[in-house]
Amino acid sequence: MALRHAVLAALLDVELSGYQLAKSFDLGVANFWYAQPQQLYAELTRLERDGLIAGREVVQDARPNKRLFRVTEAGLAELEDFTAASAKPPFIRDDLLVKVQAADDVDLGALIAQLDERASIAAAKIDLFGQLLRGMRGERTEEEFLRHGDRIGPYLTCMRGLAFEQGNRDWCERAIAVLTERRRAHTRA
Amino acid sequence: MALRHAVLAALLDVELSGYQLAKSFDLGVANFWYAQPQQLYAELTRLERDGLIAGREVVQDARPNKRLFRVTEAGLAELEDFTAASAKPPFIRDDLLVKVQAADDVDLGALIAQLDERASIAAAKIDLFGQLLRGMRGERTEEEFLRHGDRIGPYLTCMRGLAFEQGNRDWCERAIAVLTERRRAHTRA
DNA sequence: TGTGACTAGTCAATTTTATGACTACCATGG
DNA sequence: CCATGGTAGTCATAAAATTGACTAGTCACA
Known part of the structure; x- marks a missing residue:
């Protein structure tokens, strides 16, 4: 239940597709969380099912269509709750x-x-x-x-x-x- | 396959029981890795099965018996290999x-x-x-x-x-x- | 005389992560 | 014209980590 909130946080300011999200989480720029593409797609599916994000299809020519996601009211509320709950300390695993x-x-x-x-x-x-x-x-x-x-x-x-x-x-x-x-x-x- | 080497490294200088190991990994002192007791016990079992560590029973009165583990030659060789292999960069997940x-x-x-x-x-x-x-x-x-x-x-x-x-x-x-x-x-x- | 805490573990179930392969289609370079 | 690389994803499986409960004895404290 942690990647969940990371995805929500990432979608706060921008509407992104799974692919775009994956790139920023997977390669390099993951400045606040790390996850692999497969995990993100799965999480996006769950988040949409739970109504915390909403996707819309964007038809493109010259490249595959994509679905852009944005955070819903419910998603924002969820993040709010998450912020209030206490975070467990992080550990090093290197x-x-x-x-x-x-x-x-x-x-x-x-x-x-x-x-x-x-x-x-x-x-x-x-x-x-x-x-x-x-x-x-x-x-x-x-x-x-x-x-x-x-x-x-x-x-x-x-x-x-x-x-x-x-x-x-x-x-x-x-x-x-x-x-x-x-x-x-x-x-x- | 990562906890494996962490356990080996931890047992290099001291003979420890699963319980002692668990305390140093779980609570606070885990300065180079973190894991929970259950995970450690499981890993110790596997490591012993694979001959990378050797355990000996220590009979105690006034408290439960325990098994102390030490690294074998094979275990040391394994660590040596591990060191030579390239480590994937760590990431923050907080x-x-x-x-x-x-x-x-x-x-x-x-x-x-x-x-x-x-x-x-x-x-x-x-x-x-x-x-x-x-x-x-x-x-x-x-x-x-x-x-x-x-x-x-x-x-x-x-x-x-x-x-x-x-x-x-x-x-x-x-x-x-x-x-x-x-x-x-x-x-x- | 019971209550909680500490030692020393074990078992089972679930969740989370990681690995690898696979589909399409377009564009670009050689 | 064919290989490579980027966009946009899906599926299945394996490994790792987390969660929670449970045994069983000892010790100290009130």
């Missing part, structure tokens, strides 16, 4: 952390390579989030935008995404430095 | 972010309350991680420990956990400030 946890017992070269890869993925995302944020605030400074802009929700979640990736990158770099130094010391001994 | 994404369309009071709650949960975790880190490095400075300590894996993952929670807290506080200001401006208008 393969890379598992690998680092085992750092003292596995091949350091392989581990460092993984950390490197992750650091550059994080760097790419940092870039992406930076662009998104600039795009949203336009000419205004961040202060200005946060004070007077409309639709700051997406901006705030994007800020969190940015900070998360910065944390990722910084930690990766630190871990690489530490592990590299230890490997050097070890091979020398 | 109810609170969904709520904030919808910030422009829901009751700000409720949302701010949620952010407040989250900020204090994060603060508590920051405390906990700080204690864990101090406990691990003992008398040494962090630099010292990371250079020469044995078992830095858990220390590094704990550092990530700490940074994550700091990120959480900072973001919550920022969001609270922004939303409070907007609410003030709005109710005045």
Whole structure:
């Protein structure tokens, strides 16, 4: 019952098709949730069945028709309820952390390579989030935008995404430095 | 196939029972993975069946007997393989972010309350991680420990956990400030 | 003398996520 | 003219995670 609300939140400002939604959730831009296309289509079906969203067919030529969805009154009410209920704290579940946890017992070269890869993925995302944020605030400074802009929700979640990736990158770099130094010391001994 | 390796990594340095493992994974200290007891018991059963861990019965009086598990050679090899394979990037999946994404369309009071709650949960975790880190490095400075300590894996993952929670807290506080200001401006208008 | 909390688990059912394959049709490049 | 890639989706299955209940003994506390 969580993806449900993520979809509702995503459809608040824009009318989207399943496909468009899938792209923003699946690839990259999922700044506040992540899900795969199949999951989204299934959820959209359920949401429409429950009357929380309404779809309309858009006929296109030169490409397949699509169904655009928007949130209904009932959907908004549902989101309202969801917001009032208390959220369970999030947890980290990251393969890379598992690998680092085992750092003292596995091949350091392989581990460092993984950390490197992750650091550059994080760097790419940092870039992406930076662009998104600039795009949203336009000419205004961040202060200005946060004070007077409309639709700051997406901006705030994007800020969190940015900070998360910065944390990722910084930690990766630190871990690489530490592990590299230890490997050097070890091979020398 | 992911919890699998997390369990292996957790059992590298200590022999633990399912119950002990469950406590560290479930409540609080899960600095590198999260899972519930039932899931862990199931995974331990599978791991033992596959020969990646070995259990031994420990008879206790005054409390139920328990089975302590340790990683076997095969288990270590499995972890080694896992480390070499590339890790998929992690994603955020947080109810609170969904709520904030919808910030422009829901009751700000409720949302701010949620952010407040989250900020204090994060603060508590920051405390906990700080204690864990101090406990691990003992008398040494962090630099010292990371250079020469044995078992830095858990220390590094704990550092990530700490940074994550700091990120959480900072973001919550920022969001609270922004939303409070907007609410003030709005109710005045 | 009972009540709740802690140790140490197990069982079953359900929900949520993930994986992979598959249909169409159009446009573009080579 | 044929392969590739994008749009717009569907179907089925497998794996992982969550939820809730249940056993059984010990300890402390009131």
